[in-house]
Structures are given as structure tokens and as C-alpha cells.
Amino acid sequence: MILLKRRQFIASVTLACAMATSVTSCTSNDDEGLASTDYMKVHDVVMGGNHESASLHIDANCGWHINEGETWLTVNPTQGNGVADVELTTGANPSSIDERSCQITITSDGGVKRVITLTQGRNNESLDVSTRTLSFGEGGGELTLTISSNTQWTITGGADWLSLSTDKGTDNGSITIVAKANNTEYERNAVFTVSGNSGSAAQINISQVAKNVTMTIEPERIDAVAKGREYSFQVLGNADWSVSADVTTWLTLDTRSGQNEAPVRITLSDNVTSEARIANIRVTSSSGRLERTCVITQAGATVPSLTQPVATGITRYEASLQSTFTSSLDATEGGFCYSLTPAPTINDKTVTVENVSGQSGELTALFTGLTSGKTYYVRAWVRNANGIGYSADATFTTKGTVPGEEENPTPNL
Structure with a gap:
């Protein structure tokens, strides 16, 4: 009788798993020292990393119930009697780096316990960002976006006018991008690339509008006498600018460039001829989009x-x-x-x-x-x-x- 019970106790059970589920090992079904006629036979389960289902086969001669183990695992049914197939359903493994596992305890009505290990493999790597385009005003500022990921990620690229709250992380996260004020007349652009371990990547395209530039000069016309001396006009506005003259033989500039508001001084030599002469002084913004001209007319000389x-x-x-x-x-x-x-x-x-x-x-x-x-x-x-x-x-x-x-x-x- 003892030998017969032993053979009944070690009778095999099978484990059927759907969607690439495989059997890795068989749990021990020995219940040494346990005085019970209950027997159960089960096997450990291995599943893929995605949202999957597998069938756990329980071979038993008794009633039983199951402890589900983890929140990411659903067991149906959780109790039964005798031989049964139990459906195990897992959520997708949030990580593409690490496997995860849990233990499932099956207990007979007579107190016999079987513990199996359910191992879920790594998920396929996924990586995405909440937005792929960000735009800043000329004053700069900061914008935050989220990264949805199941892997380790790093961020490369950018520009010297941008900074990041962090350039690396694991799984989901958020980053804040800070832009400096744009003090140029040019729209500027940059790209950040978020890269995962296995080659997945997402690009964040960033743009910033140009500075709203104004530039005028006062006065726009200067009438100079024949005797050489210094004259000046004022540049007004918020541009970066440069100055040039279309003649250099009788005119010199003490200013070649400047920012915002500043005077431009011009020194004229004597006009010893009887004819008036004209020079154009051009003030050009750094982008070349704005240009203002001061026209200087120097009178011709006369005899005393x-x-x-x-x-x-x-x-x-x-x-x-x-x-x-x-x-x-x-x-x-x-x-x-x-x-x-x-x-x-x-x-x-x-x-x-x-x-x-x-x-x-x-x-x-x-x-x-x-x-x-x-x-x-x-x-x-x-x-x-x-x-x-x-x-x-x-x-x-x-x-x-x-x-x-x-x-x-x-x-x-």
C-alpha cells in the first residue's frame, strides 16, 4: 500500500503554455513526513516579456486553491478540484533589461503545498517621448516632457543655449529643457536624441524664435561745413550692428560695431575743393535684415x-x-x-x-x-x-x- 501511494503521489502533471511559454523544470512533489492522501504535481513556468497567457496544468486528486502572487499576474480560476488547467495572464514586463519572476503557491484542502516559479522574460525595448517638437520664445524659459521607456536611456545633442535637467535615466521619466534668451536676429534650432540600450531612439526637435529687433538712427542726414571736424549720429534700438562708409579718403569712423544704443562719431577732413561731397554711412544689423543710412554732405570750400x-x-x-x-x-x-x-x-x-x-x-x-x-x-x-x-x-x-x-x-x- 505504501508503494502504491507513492506511485500515485508522483504521477506527472503537465503544463501547457500559450504564446511561446516553455517548461523549465518540475517542482518536487515529495511530501516527506506529511500524513495526507492529497497529491498534486505542477511545473515551473517561463513566459515571454509581452502581455501573454499560459495554461498551468494541475494534476491532483483533491481540492486546491492558488495564491496569485503578484499584481501583474492574473490567475483564473484560483481554486478547483482534481485535474484542471489554470490560465495565467501577465501584463507586459515594463523592463527590457531585467527578467522578473514570482512564486505561485498551490495548496490542497489537506494542506499539501506546491510552490512554482513563474519567470517572465525581458520585454522588447520601447522608447518614446511625450512630444517631439518644442518651441521657445525669444526670452527662453523651460519646458518639461516625459519619456516613456522600459530601458536605460541617454540624451545627446542639443546646443550651447540649451541645458537639461538630466541626460540619462531608466524606464519612465521626465526631463526639463531650459533655453537661454535669444539675443540674435536668427531663429535657432537644435536636436536632442534620446537613445535606448538596443538602438531605439526618439528625436526632440527644438526651435527658438529670433529676437524682435528694432534699429533706427538719428539724424539720418548731416550737413557739414567745409572745415573738417567731428560729427555724430545716434543708433537706437536693440540690435547688434556694424558700421561702414562708402568713402574713406576724407572720412574716418571711430566706431565699427556696437549693440543696442550708442553714438557713431565721424571725423571729416577739410574739403579744399569748391564742390560739395557726399558720403553714406551704413549701419547694418548682425543678420543684415536691417540697414539704416546716414547721408553726410560736406559743403565745398570758398575763398575768404x-x-x-x-x-x-x-x-x-x-x-x-x-x-x-x-x-x-x-x-x-x-x-x-x-x-x-x-x-x-x-x-x-x-x-x-x-x-x-x-x-x-x-x-x-x-x-x-x-x-x-x-x-x-x-x-x-x-x-x-x-x-x-x-x-x-x-x-x-x-x-x-x-x-x-x-x-x-x-x-x-
């Missing part, structure tokens, strides 16, 4: 202008002359010229005035060695780089009659 001389202190042989001048350029020399005929020039008699300079001044001179009783024509003159300017004729008559040699032994005329 002088007032009609005034004669004072007239004697028989002397007279004092006075005149004033203005000049578009610096005066280099000047004086008075005179003769007994109208419109004298520097080729006639002259009296040079010392230290004539600048763009305005007064000329004074003492005429000596004149002949008494004579009428003289006199003009003031001043020279600048453009030429010689003459005043209108002035006349004066020395006192007395025409003298003899004893009165003016050495006359100038």
Missing part, C-alpha cells in the same frame, strides 16, 4: 570773405587800414594790397599782416611811405587752401598837394 577796408589816421605819408575776414577753412596768410588804380592784387604793393589764422579775424596795418595828395585804391586779402579772397575796393587820399623832393624825398610811388 572780407569787409571793405576802413582807412583812419590819414596823413600826407601814412594811413592805418582795418578789415575783418571770415573763411570756410583756416586762413594761412593775409594783408592789404594797394595801387593808384582800382582792384589791386597781391602782385601790386602789399602790406602783410602777421599771424593771420583761423576762420575769422581782424586785419590791421599801417601804410607808410605814401605820397601826399594821392588817391589810393586798397583791398584786404586773405588766403586759405581754396585760394585768395579779396575785399571790395576802398579809397583814401593822403593829405597835401603833390610834394616836391624836399617834402617826400623817397616816395613809394
